[in-house]
Amino acid sequence: MIELKDISLAYAGRTGPVLALDGTSISVGKGEFAAVVGPSGCGKSTLMKLVTGLIKPTSGNVSVDGAPVHGPVKIAGMAFQNANLLPWRTVTENILLPLEIVEPYRSQFRAKKAEYRARVENLLEIVGLQGFGDRFPWELSGGMQQRASLCRSLIHEPKLLMLDEPFAALDAFTREELWCVLRDVWQRLNFTVVLVTHDLREAVFLADTIHVMSARPGRIIETRKVNFARPRDLDVCYEKDFTDTVQVLRHKIAEVRKA
Amino acid sequence: MNKQIESAAPWLFVVGLFVFWELACRLLSVPTIILPAPSAIFAAFQRFGGPIATNSFVTLWTTMAGFALSVVFGLILGLVVGWSRTIYRSFYPVMIGFNSIPKVAVVPILVMWFGIGEVPAILTAFLISFFPIVVNVATGLATIEPELEDVLRALGASKLDVMRKVGIPRSMPYFFGSLKVAITLAFVGTVVSETIAANKGIGFLMAQAGSNFQMPLVFAGLIALAIEGIVMYAATAWLEQRMTGWAFRSQGSAAA
Ligand SMILES: Nc1ncnc2c1ncn2[C@@H]1O[C@H](COP(=O)(O)OP(=O)(O)O)[C@@H](O)[C@H]1O
Ligand SMILES: [Mg+2]
Numbered sequence: 117m118i119e120l121k122d123i124s125l126a127y128a129g130r131t132g133p134v135l136a137l138d139g140t141s142i143s144v145g146k147g148e149f150a151a152v153v154g155p156s157g158c159g160k161s162t163l164m165k166l167v168t169g170l171i172k173p174t175s176g177n178v179s180v181d182g183a184p185v186h187g188p189v190k191i192a193g194m195a196f197q198n199a200n201l202l203p204w205r206t207v208t209e210n211i212l213l214p215l216e217i218v219e220p221y222r223s224q225f226r227a228k229k230a231e232y233r234a235r236v237e238n239l240l241e242i243v244g245l246q247g248f249g250d251r252f253p254w255e256l257s258g259g260m261q262q263r264a265s266l267c268r269s270l271i272h273e274p275k276l277l278m279l280d281e282p283f284a285a286l287d288a289f290t291r292e293e294l295w296c297v298l299r300d301v302w303q304r305l306n307f308t309v310v311l312v313t314h315d316l317r318e319a320v321f322l323a324d325t326i327h328v329m330s331a332r333p334g335r336i337i338e339t340r341k342v343n344f345a346r347p348r349d350l351d352v353c354y355e356k357d358f359t360d361t362v363q364v365l366r367h368k369i370a371e372v373r374k375a
Numbered sequence: 376m377n378k379q380i381e382s383a384a385p386w387l388f389v390v391g392l393f394v395f396w397e398l399a400c401r402l403l404s405v406p407t408i409i410l411p412a413p414s415a416i417f418a419a420f421q422r423f424g425g426p427i428a429t430n431s432f433v434t435l436w437t438t439m440a441g442f443a444l445s446v447v448f449g450l451i452l453g454l455v456v457g458w459s460r461t462i463y464r465s466f467y468p469v470m471i472g473f474n475s476i477p478k479v480a481v482v483p484i485l486v487m488w489f490g491i492g493e494v495p496a497i498l499t500a501f502l503i504s505f506f507p508i509v510v511n512v513a514t515g516l517a518t519i520e521p522e523l524e525d526v527l528r529a530l531g532a533s534k535l536d537v538m539r540k541v542g543i544p545r546s547m548p549y550f551f552g553s554l555k556v557a558i559t560l561a562f563v564g565t566v567v568s569e570t571i572a573a574n575k576g577i578g579f580l581m582a583q584a585g586s587n588f589q590m591p592l593v594f595a596g597l598i599a600l601a602i603e604g605i606v607m608y609a610a611t612a613w614l615e616q617r618m619t620g621w622a623f624r625s626q627g628s629a630a631a
Pocket of ligand 2 (some may be wrong): 162
């Protein structure tokens with residue numbers, strides 16, 4: 117689904133170029149749940165922008181869904197730490213926003229509005245927000261806003277979901293609730309996920325594969341499969357295998373931070 | 376009960392102020408030429424009711440005309456300036472420079488160009504009041520959350536799409552908020568221009584009355600100005616509430 121080969125990327129910083137990524141390669145299979153972890157500032161968000169075609173690599177090749185990336189990929193949904201819902205739109209209208217942008221929905225938007233609304237209703241139910249479609253974002257808690265943001269990133273049935281620290285601003289309980297929401301949508305709708313996170317437990321609980329990045333300039337220094345049986349239950353977080361895996365990753369990150 | 380007192384308080388305060396003023400003038404026997412008592416001002420209102428009304432109307436419509444120009448040009452220029460960082464950067468110094476010219480200094484030029492009358496007043500009102508609208512609209516556009524822009528751009532949204540769906544609605548509270556400031560400034564602009572060079576308007580009336588030492592009439596003009604100013608401010612504040620209520624309701628309620 118995603119192939120990055122020998123990518124390097126330099127930003128034009130104020131005091132000369134900043135090398136954010138250097139010799140980064142990563143590959144994510146179709147339907148796979150991949151997690152990317154690494155120290156902050158190592159280029160994780162940059163990686164996300166490269167994959168979605170928002171920026172071009174300085175050198176190297178990016179291909180998504182079998183085709184080289186030259187501009188916005190359009191098959192991806194994105195969600196971030198801030199839900200970024202528009203306060204003048206209801207939850208439903210917020211979730212409809214991508215359909216007003218991306219083809220083929222865009223040109224049929226007026227004609228098929230009822231159908232699209234039904235789709236929103238369906239998604240809201242999957243993430244546990246049924247009945248909240250007519251509320252405004254400010255009437256929702258942070259966790260609920262993040263659920264709505266997840267719906268917005270999924271409404272156009274993307275083949276690829278890019279999540280950049282989506283749960284980082286939530287409290288621990290809400291976060292675990294949303295892990296389960298994400299786990300369930302992913303198992304139901306079968307898209308490919310790239311999840312950037314600081315939370316190693318989150319990565320181990322959700323992902324099939326975990327990629328560890330080095331400090332800037334970022335490259336993938338380790339790729340680790342996680343083989344716990346699915347569907348996973350939150351209880352798995354307290355098993356020895358799980359905590360061991362988290363521990364190993366923790367040491368790895370500590371190492372790269374020192375280096 | 377408390378609510379009633381609270382809503383009556385501003386009126387009580389105004390009445391109290393006038394009573395105090397009246398008493399102070401009488402007890403200290405302040406000469407009318409220095410500070411006329413409210414009763415004298417009221418008498419002037421009665422005597423010159425006609426001229427005060429017609430001149431107030433002139434001031435009102437010239438202010439509104441200048442304000443309307445500001446809204447149109449301010450909105451357009453704000454959208455243009457907020458559109459891209461490059462335009463923002465290149466326009467900004469010029470705009471700051473322009474805005475820092477005291478507009479009083481421009482009135483004589485306008486009079487040379489357009490003659491004595493309403494046109495210089497309208498243009499002064501416009502020149503003095505469009506800047507805050509431009510800045511506010513541009514700020515609203517320029518401060519779109521970059522992540523939200525990324526979400527849309529990754530879907531293939533054009534700059535125009537982002538502006539239509541996010542930028543423009545988002546800048547509306549900034550726009551309507553700036554109208555309160557702009558209308559006040561437009562009013563100042565009109566009156567300044569009328570005071571310097573005009574043959575109509577409250578500013579003109581006051582300048583005339585002043586040179587004839589008719590202090591009660593000068594103060595009657597002042598009070599007419601205050602009333603007009605309050606009404607126009609209240610109208611734009613009401614409009615702001617009506618148009619962008621969501622911005623008020625959403626404030627500080629984004630609980631995590
Ligand atoms: N637009 C930019 N201009 C210059 N430098 C940038 C820009 N965006 C990010 N950087 C730099 O590139 C590095 C990687 O950034 P980012 O991908 O956001 O890291 P992460 O998401 O892993 O925290 C950081 O050191 C950051 O300062
Ligand atoms: Mg980041």
